[in-house]
Amino acid sequence: DTEVTQTPKHLVMGMTNKKSLKCEQHMGHRAMYWYKQKAKKPPELMFVYSYEKLSINESVPSRFSPECPNSSLLNLHLHALQPEDSALYLCASSREPSTDTQYFGPGTRLTVL
Amino acid sequence: AQRVTQPEKLLSVFKGAPVELKCNYSYSGSPELFWYVQYSRQRLQLLLRHISRESIKGFTADLNKGETSFHLKKPFAQEEDSAMYYCAPPRSNYQLIWGAGTKLIIKP
Numbered sequence: 001d002t003e004v005t006q007t008p009k010h011l012v013m014g015m016t017n018k019k020s021l022k023c024e025q026h027m028g029h030r031a032m033y034w035y036k037q038k039a040k041k042p043p044e045l046m047f048v049y050s051y052e053k054l055s056i057n058e059s060v061p062s063r064f065s066p067e068c069p070n071s072s073l074l075n076l077h078l079h080a081l082q083p084e085d086s087a088l089y090l091c092a093s094s095r096e097p098s099t100d101t102q103y104f105g106p107g108t109r110l111t112v113l
Numbered sequence: 114a115q116r117v118t119q120p121e122k123l124l125s126v127f128k129g130a131p132v133e134l135k136c137n138y139s140y141s142g143s144p145e146l147f148w149y150v151q152y153s154r155q156r157l158q159l160l161l162r163h164i165s166r167e168s169i170k171g172f173t174a175d176l177n178k179g180e181t182s183f184h185l186k187k188p189f190a191q192e193e194d195s196a197m198y199y200c201a202p203p204r205s206n207y208q209l210i211w212g213a214g215t216k217l218i219i220k221p
Contacts, residue, residue: 042199042211043157056208090157099145099203104157 002027006091006105014113015081021108023074023091031097032074034066035090037107043090049074050097081112115140115204119212126190127220134185134215136174136200146183147209148174151197160198161185170194195219 004025013019023032030051035043048056049068063085065077074091088107094100118137126132138146150160161168163176163183170193174185183200200212 040214040216042214044211045208048208056206092157098207099209101147101159101162102209103159106156 002103004091004093004103004105006089006108008108009106010109010111012111012113013078013081015083017081018077018079020078021076021089021091021110023076023105024072025093025103026072027093027095027103028071029093029095029103030071031094031100032068033090033092033094033102034064034074034076035092037088037090039088047076048097055097078110081110083112086110086112115202115210117200117202117210117212119198119200119215121215122213123216123218125218125220128192129189132185132187132190132194132217132219134198134200134217136183136185136212138181138183138200138202138210140181140202145203146174146176147201148172148183148185149199149201151199152193153196157199190217190219192219192221 007022032049034046037043045058046060047066052068063080067075090107091105092102094102116139146163148160151157172187174183176183195218197214197216199214201209204210
């Protein structure tokens with residue numbers, strides 16, 4: 001399996017809901033990433049996991065909570081989001097947590113009402 | 114501060130014409146530069162990386178350390194090259210700085 005998969009493809013949630021985004025890769029990559037991408041903008045890095053440990057948090061609000069249960073799986077837990085959090089959330093992985101090629105998932109399109 | 118500049122938001126060329134997408138960066142180390150591409154309704158993917166010379170679809174990019182540029186070139190554009198292109202040099206913590214992107218439109 002040489003792809004990064006993300007579920008769900010689309011998510012609509014209210015500001016009081018709790019939901020989770022899931023990302024999976026089976027390429028043996030040791031770094032995994034969450035990005036947020038607004039329309040017609042480049043991806044913005046949110047979190048980096050390196051060997052299943054959180055190594056970078058780009059000052060992301062606490063209403064976003066990442067989790068890496070094992071080396072293949074990455075979750076992003078969402079709680080009390082704001083409408084401005086609506087965006088495409090991308091997961092990526094790379095072989096090593098360095099300047100290595102990143103492989104992206106298709107993204108989850110999140111809409112916060 | 115480390116920066117990357119893609120001066121063209123939009124670039125439109127005719128099929129068969131040469132294409133050059135500009136990227137200028139500031140980075141104090143020896144850069145490992147990337148170009149990523151996002152085709153309509155497809156995932157973001159690597160197009161080219163400097164150090165390994167990996168490339169797809171006929172694109173090349175030469176690192177010019179004097180001008181701190183890593184412009185992307187293709188001699189003859191194809192309609193399927195229409196996409197969003199991002200230049201991405203690394204930061205000191207090895208994470209990527211993403212340029213604002215250039216939307217390339219190839220006219221038939």
